[in-house]
Amino acid sequence: ALAPCVLAGAFLMKVEAGVESSIWSVLSSVCMTAMVVIQSSSMFMAVYLATGVVDKHYDELAKPREEHRQVEELTKREEAYNQAYKQATDWGKLHIFRKILLLSTTAMMLLQGFMFAFFDELCFENFAVNGKISAPLDENGLGNNAWNIVKSPFGYFGIGLFFAASVLHFVIVKDLQCLAKREHASMLQTTGGEKVTPQILGAPLS
Numbered sequence: 001a002l003a004p005c006v007l008a009g010a011f012l013m014k015v016e017a018g019v020e021s022s023i024w025s026v027l028s029s030v031c032m033t034a035m036v037v038i039q040s041s042s043m044f045m046a047v048y049l050a051t052g053v054v055d056k057h058y059d060e061l062a063k064p065r066e067e068h069r070q071v072e073e074l075t076k077r078e079e080a081y082n083q084a085y086k087q088a089t090d091w092g093k094l095h096i097f098r099k100i101l102l103l104s105t106t107a108m109m110l111l112q113g114f115m116f117a118f119f120d121e122l123c124f125e126n127f128a129v130n131g132k133i134s135a136p137l138d139e140n141g142l143g144n145n146a147w148n149i150v151k152s153p154f155g156y157f158g159i160g161l162f163f164a165a166s167v168l169h170f171v172i173v174k175d176l177q178c179l180a181k182r183e184h185a186s187m188l189q190t191t192g193g194e195k196v197t198p199q200i201l202g203a204p205l206s
Contacts, residue, residue, distance in 0.1 A: 004035035013130045084184035089176050105168040112161035123155035
């Protein structure tokens with residue numbers, strides 16, 4: 001699938017700025033279509049073969065192994081924290097302020113995606129991969145300024161929405177982690193269990 005991608009990009013470089021229909025654009029589309037077909041076929045074949053192996057050797061694959069022991073032990077130790085996180089982040093128990101933050105973040109992320117997908121001509125200049133930054137704007141260039149690709153005000157508004165949603169998402173994640181830690185500590189005090197530092201991919205959550 002790598003070759004069709006490279007060829008598609010190479011053919012696009014041959015397309016003249018402002019020319020929508022040419023043999024090079026057609027060849028680029030053909031290569032992109034071939035890439036999609038190859039990638040999809042590879043994915044389905046991989047899933048088919050993996051599923052066949054699992055079905056055929058399920059009993060053997062389901063047996064516990066020594067190399068899985070540490071993962072199983074870590075999963076058991078973190079079970080209490082996972083339960084605490086689930087309880088702390090239950091929608092019915094969340095404060096109204098946290099709900100507003102979550103809904104606002106989701107709405108902003110969806111809105112900017114909708115803007116960039118369906119109103120891209122209002123957000124960005126018509127600049128292709130084969131265009132020249134030094135060319136004037138009316139010749140599909142950027143007037144020697146890369147920032148000119150963003151149109152004002154809609155382009156900057158969409159980028160601002162994405163940035164704000166990303167920052168809010170980070171704040172919400174950290175806040176919910178703190179909630180889960182407090183809930184976990186409360187559960188340990190009640191049950192007298194062992195305190196475990198929660199981890200993601202082997203890295204402790206700070």
